[in-house]
Amino acid sequence: MSICAPAARRTFARGVHPRECKGLAENSQIEAIASPPKVRIPLLQHLGATCLATVKPRQEVEPGDVVGEATAPVAAPVHASVRGKVERATMVTLPNGRHVPAVPIAVADRQPLEGDALLEDVYGGDYPFTGLSRYLPEAIRDAARAAGLVGLGGAAFPTHIKLAPPERTPIDTLLVNGCECEPYLTADDQLMQFAPRPILAGALLAQRATGAGRVVVGVEANKPRAIRSLRRAAEGTEVEVAVLKPKYPQGGEKQLIAALLQRAVPTGKLPLDVGVVVLNVGTAAALARAVVRGRPLAHRVVTVSGGGIRRPANLLVPLGSSVRHLIEHCGGLRDDAARVVAGGPMMGFTLGTLDTPVTKGTSGITVLSQREVRHAAETACVRCGRCVEVCPMRLVPTKLGLAARAGNAELARRHHVAACIECGCCAYVCPAQLPLVQLIRLGKVLARS
């Protein structure tokens, strides 16, 4: 943290301080990656129902054309991210291991926009802060739905649903999440520096759609440049930029709400049950673009970082590009690369194949070297209680692990297994190196049965 960084005390209770390792990609400005020879657009990139393909093989598509249509309320359409020719439908494996149908597109040699022009098109230009009243809440939601907007922080929940709170739960605060608490990731940091205006415009539009009285952007104090950039852009608007003391998992919705508003989201409920809607900064920027310019979500910023990659970078990537393409752009893997993780090292999924496509929820690709991954041998739980001390949800992870191992659904329920957010703090500190998160996932299945 630099000296001029604002002093921040606000944060949530418990949690951990993993080594940030943000220095690797922190100073790499966002660059638009060259189009890959082929993209494969998964028809499921969100939490909800799979889309229906709307294009035929050999059909020519332009960037932004719909290729998959949402047929259920909780779903978001998917769009072509490049100009090219559709190929025969295929299956892809998502980072979380799910197999889903995808639309492959052979990328044309000449793209309408590439490089800096593309970057300027996506995030540049002016976004108005005034006169937003001409966009009706209903129109904002429709634009979000049509643009295929989902949460870009990782959970990928369709945004138009978030922007349509039921009448019985009035929303008083709109939070914009710029915490980016996962180690290594710097995409949101760069976006806040590079594109504060679309983020703030998106926040104000979301405020209109939800009827929230207050808009707060939460940023951790370890991003002083992002804070300055947002503050400067937010002058004269009612948007507050709140600085938080860095801690993991501050970017978790429940933790962010606790840190900024001292409210606890009831277990099994949503932020809107305490009058809050949370949007990631990337989602806010994409919302502004969707509403003001009518452009769909077809690109996103992805951090490629870690000790196992030659040239860490923050890239603007056409959705559907393979992870391999990104890694090649970054100079390839180092010899001691050990794991390729979609997302950050605390909650990300390891990839079994580099052919995995980048989706709307891919916030980063972290390539960990042998030196960086966890190593110590697993022993029996020594009941030290460290996991209990750090659990941000105030659970007793050791008992959850035990319940899963023993197949004891009753024990898992008694210890509120369903409240776990799978943040990994417990496993991070566990001296016995127990795979607690994996066990807890098992326990959740067990407890439901």
Next chain:
Amino acid sequence: MPASPVLPLIEVAPSPHVAEADSSTRRMMIDVLIALLPVLGIAVVVFRWFAVVQVGVCVLACLATEMVCCRARAKPLSLADGSVAVTGVILGLSLPWAAPWYIGVLASVMAVGLGKAVFGGLGYNIFNPAMVGRAFVMLSFARELGAAGYVVLESSLEVLTEPTPLMAAEEVTRAMGVEGLWPLFVGHLNGSPGETSAVALLLGGLYLCFRRSAAWAIPAGMILSGYVCAEVFYAAGLTMFPPLYHMFTGSFFFGAFFIATDPVTSPVIRRGQLAFGAGIGVLTMLIRVFSGYPEGVMFAVLLMNAAVPLLNRWTIPRPMGGPVAAP
């Protein structure tokens, strides 16, 4: 697809993919050994070879027992985690320094065999292994390990001919009156090797808490409640020793920082740890003042060990956001 410059093998593993630096069971145990260094040092200064032999015998016997037990249960040898060595050192430091060698051996066999292995090894035992071993020999060899076990009249080391402050106090030292606290604090009074210097214990104990290799709530609860109890008993005229004297004598600090804090046999939740420590503090004072035994830490720890599952159950925290709503 272009030819790939990428490695053929990539690991697939569950998150999180990074771990806190320097966090392992082995590291915790090494911390305990580091924290015991000042205590060991003082013990060697005061008791010379008696301390060295005592601790050495116990460590070796514990390691040997573990080896036999692992072989018998066809489990891979787990000496590397260091927990058995810790049990040995703590046992060696808590037995009377003059106990014959076979008592150390027997206590070690019981500590590892009965205290640990029969439950399934590290992490599964309910009772503090060192205290199981010690209790076994204390009950079997009452005479050798009573107050007389600490006094060797013809020893060349002067301290060894002094009676121990607490154990012999009831019988021998009434005439001496209450000694000054200073010698107890820095440690050149007679006792078990681990009990002589409160300063050394405090130093090591604070290191452990600072490293988070011991839960601070346990010694905090134990010292607080023990002090309050001692104060009350002293005010009521039930004990002739002032509270601080109780604190600095016998194995109170040793118990607070090194015995009660054994993670495996103590609660996992902060409130439970406080209650656990407080329980040991109160029980120790009750045993010291009202029972025939001059020292109470050992039984207090064993009794509270038995209460740990209950404490863990009673102190289940309310999750943030409240319990899961009934479907």
